[in-house]
Amino acid sequence: MKRAAIWITVLSIICIAYPAWAQMTFRGFILNQDMFRANESLDAMLIRNRLRLNAEIYGENVAAFASLDVTNDIADTTTTIPNLRDAYIDIYNKWLDLRIGKQQVVWGKTDGYFINDIVNPLDLSYFLLQDFEDIRMATTMLNARLHYGYHSLEILVIPEFKPINLKFEGDWGYKRPTVMTIPIPYPGQIIYRDIPLYYAEDKPPQISLKKAEYALKLNTFLLGSDLSLMYLKIREDRPVYFTQMLFDTSGIPLQVNLTPTHPWQNFFGLNFSKPVGVFVFRGEGGYYPERHFNTQNQSYLTKGMIVAKPFTQFMLGADYQLSSALDISVQGINERILDYESGIQADENVFIGTLMLRGHFVNETLSPLFLILYNFEDKSSLMRTSVDWNYADNFTITAGADFLSGISDTIFGMYDANDNFYLKVKYSF
Secondary structure: OHHHHHHHHHHHHHHHHOOOOOEEEEEEEEEEEEEEEOOOOOOEEEEEEEEEEEEEEEOOOEEEEEEEEEEEEOOOOOOEEEEEEEEEEEEEOOOEEEEEEEEOOOOOOOOOOOOOOOOOOEEOOOOOOOOHHHHEOOEEEEEEEEEEOOEEEEEEEEOOOOOOEOOOOOOOOOOOOOEEEEEEEEOOEEEEEEEEEEEOOOOOOOOOOOOOEEEEEEEEEEOOEEEEEEEEEEEOOOOEEEEEEEEOOOOOEEEEEEEEEOOEEEEEEEEEEEEEOOEEEEEEEEEEEEEEEEEOOHHHHHHOOEEEEEEEEEEEEEEEEEEOOEEEEEEEEEEEEOOOOOOEOOOOEEEEEEEEEEEOEOOOOEEEEEEEEEEOOOOEEEEEEEEEEEEEOOEEEEEEEEEEEOOOOOOOHHHHHHOEEEEEEEEEO
């Protein structure tokens, strides 16, 4: 809340000091969302009330924006939580756009997944079932965009680091292991013993220009395609645990202490989008020369049981308009750890296929959606169906359901018991 107070103070000063010819607008929404488990218990998983207030001041070459979110989920807590989602200042002219403050940057093209869209960390406290606007967490940064014709260069300097927001308890808690099975040699045999794991609190570093992340993105139009090249020097926002074993006097492990770390990494990426007849082909891909993973291979014990390996990821997709009211999108997503070793606690290869159908009917007042993500490697899946009814320009009702499946140690399967149906009522002003 300290940072929120700082940004509110800054924007308040701007409001007071801004010239009389500047304009100010207020907008926002009130949202109620109720989610119930889709089994015989029908227990409430989410009963959330939300108020969003957006304020914008704008003049000839300067603007300021702030967005305050106030939420209360009585299924989880009785506490009302305020959150300053965005707070930034824009300065712009014919060749430079400059944005300073707490903001979101979208660099990806994938539906329902994150490949190159890695500038902002993710809020996975409700897994992937929030709106993407709510999944991305705004970060304090300087965002400069130089543009000339069809070409532009984006430069980001990010002094604030935030890790991924994960829950470890409750319906959407990430199921991290509580024991490590270790082989212990005895005369003539090997006995496997479960050693308890103890996790330290994740303490992100303080805001620092000296240790700032930075990123570059070149956007251009070439051979009928929108093309982007990017480079990022960033920290790993998912925790990589430094592992320390404690032994008894005979050399047998007693417990394992795990401390979250966020190693630095380089990332090189590419995005493209190209219309071909009635299709739009798009894709994105990235390469990490070194990405860090936990391993159970005790030869890495002096390194905290962390191993660095090259890592690739890419998506190829196509969009097609089936009719004037129905669109279809398909995607293939692949992630691979190169030079893989046994013991690494992540899959060597992941292949996910997605299918999305989106419609607009009855003068675009009814908008159904069907989205499925299927992991071919571990045979787990996430399926989401919903229908938006735009009753009026500022009043929308959404009904939907989510279905997750797979065995308990898969990315979707760990939430297999969380099939649900939900209702949202949103009034915008």
